[in-house]
Amino acid sequence: MSNGWSLTAGFSALLGPVLLAQQRGDFWLPQRASSEAGAVDHLFYFIFGVSAFFFLLIVVLALLFVLRYRRRPGREVEPSPSHNLKLELTWSIIPIIIVIVIFALGFQRFLDMATPPANSYEIQVTGQKWKWFFTYPSGFVSDELHVPVDEPVKLVLTSEDVIHSLYIPAFRIKKDAVPGRYSTAWFRAIEPGQYLLLCAEYCGTGHSDMQTWTVVHEPGGFETWLAKASNFLDTLSPAEAGERLYKTKGCAQCHSVDGAGGIGPSFRDLYGHRQALRGGAEVTVEENYVRESILDPQAKVVAGFEPVMPTYQGKLSDREITAIIAYLKQLASGAQEVP
Amino acid sequence: MSTTTDVSGTPAALGENYLNCAHGLRSWLLTLDHKRIGVMYLISILASFFLGGVLALLVRTELLTPQRTIVDAQTYNQLFTLHGAVMIFLFIIPGIPAALGNFVLPMMLGAKDVAFPRLNLLSYHLWLLGAVFALASIVLGAVDTGWTFYTPYSTTTGTSVVAVTLGVFILGFSSIFTGLNFVVTIHKMRPAGMGWFQMPLFLWGLYATAIIQILATPVLGITLLLLIVERVFGVGIFDPALGGDPVLFQHFFWFYSHPAVYIMILPAMGVISELVSVFSRKRIFGYKAIAYSSVAIAVLSFLVWGHHMFVSGQSALANMIFSALTFSVSIPSAIKVFNWLATMYKGSIRLDTPMLYVLSFLFLFGIGGLTGLFLGALATDVHLHDTYFVVAHFHYVMMGGTVIAFLGGLHYWWPKMFGRMYSEKWGRIAALVIFVGFNLTFFTQFVMGSRGMPRRYYNYPEQFTPYHQLSTIGSYLLGAGFLIVAVYLLHSLVAGRPAPANPWGASSLEWQATSPPHPHNFAETPALRDPYDFSDLVYDPATGNYAPAKGADA
16 A cells, blocks of 8 residues: 555554454544545554653653652752753654654645545535535535445535535544635545534534534445435425425525525515515515516515525426425415414 | 842841832832733733633533533633633733743843833733723623634624724734843843853743744734724625635734744743753753754744644645644754753752642643644544644643643742742642643543544534533633632732742742842842852751852852
């Protein structure tokens, strides 16, 4: 594999084959579920070994000196040099060599982690206060990251608002999602299962709620999942499908579903009610008005709101619009039960 | 004039000294005496440390459970932001230089004051003004950005970012003026016969610190001004929505704030160099190596800021360069640690409270420094960045290093500053409680961090609950330790045994002054001597004082 590998191999053999053989993680590190995690952990334990050695050296010497040279009656300072070039060079050069090794290993493994294989499956990642969106090549968007096992996956990250950072501890990857930029990360999951996916860059009130799951599918399972999930118009009820579209197509950023104010009118209790429009007219919110507002949002803008909504012409199919209408109906009927 | 001689060991509490030479608040707030300014700084930074500590305990209490414990998410974010900002800008940056350094530096040179006493007072007044702005934000809507003020969050949040950044901007000038004063004082006011390499190493630490204060702090000032300009006038500098670049802010911010880490630790290393030598009663080992390594750290500290941005999307080449440079800065620190150990070898070690803090420092700073290797290495940093591993690492360096050294220095110079001895027994007990509490609080954070616990989390995955609870219990113990220190130090002011001029048998010049010192520091010009030669100092059991043996050079 690499020179660095053989260098630390000796150390890992000493430090605990048990620790590294198992995939479940250990006292210090979480489960190892990606192809690169093992290399990172090797380096971690190599540095751990170096640190433990020097730490013990410092503490043992300090204690030894305190015990032996403690001030007590009859004990005087013994003469000893206050300068020794050979000794000083030794304790400068040995650490220099060690840190050069650590640096080289860290860089070499980082390059592996930073260079996605050419055939990687690409997923777009968008961070937004306080949620992650994963867009698959088919255009389908989910709020959990689904990936196939044993296939390299490349993530292309960006953010809609402030800086976020995608962190999957079990894969040992982390990358900032920066607004106005694209950054990339990649991994190859080696074990099917569910792994925590966290936001690691502080992003405000809901920062710590920006957690979701990475779902690694069994061989073949990912394709099945994606086909089924992308086809949710067939498998879910229209209102459920509408809710999913609401969350993944950008409606949620401006329209609340709990009656709270926003850039656009809340969907709570909207359908079936009369709305005053800019310019004085009125309209009843029914199927055709909703459809028109999605495809030509500037045609009839509700009073009190700016005409800022982009058109969804070509972005939503008729079936999807129908599903969203079903969702709006549900939000309006549900609202009547709430006082 | 007082004729009390410095070597008689007679406590000067009854004679004229800088504490009783003038009375009233005005005599303090308008004083030009570096000792009084040092004491005012000491009181101010200790008050800040208390505030920051209370905030920390509130943060730790909230983290007892994975969901809400005592406050809501927004309040939690404000608490940890204020904890960081208060501790960094109000306490630890001015901590050792402005409080201990102000008091000790001129005396170590046998001088009457710093080079610019009025500028020194202005530094303190600016500190007060900056503190008012920074803390006013608590009333105006406490900031929730984290002490790092990352854009575009900080330019878009509704909290009072402008007040705090303005406060930090003013505090920056306070820091620059102190640095300027110290550089000039060390250059121009060394007594005849004291060359650069005859200075106590604490002064080398302060000198290296001052260089960073002067050169790096203006960058922070400029950065914060740009931030204010963006927020107030909507000029696009950092916010991509306005055509700016958010990562640029991180470069600017860390160009100051990484060197600032060395503003915090270099004077601490200087304190340790003094204490380890005095309490081992042995010449410091490798004087020149320690002195040069201080300067090396100061220079290299300017070249490593990019290691805060390894996962920001910075290029692999930049990452490689910053990683390599980061490792280079670890070498001078390692050299110092070995020198301190070698100083203890064959010495005559006294385990007084200050020396306990030295041992504590070696243990804690050892861990803090070595865990930096995990973060300097690129592959491991990707996993550990922005987790509790980083939180633990910098608390081991900043608190286990700087705060512990500050406490060591405070206990060492306390008799000189106030003319009273504190309870040695309680001093040792507190040092032990702090040591245990500290490790319980922060060692657990290493473990949860490397297991994937992100920092600045209000709600956290349940698997981390036991670590958080242990850490919180540790923080209460730590708080109790500091409380003990506060009680016996305050008690010593009223009931402490009068301190002799030189209770520890130290050789640097400040110990030739009475305790507390004369308003002009020395009633007579102090006899120049080697700061690390203790051979002629003899203990007098009657007074508790160390003085040169009869027949030795005056």
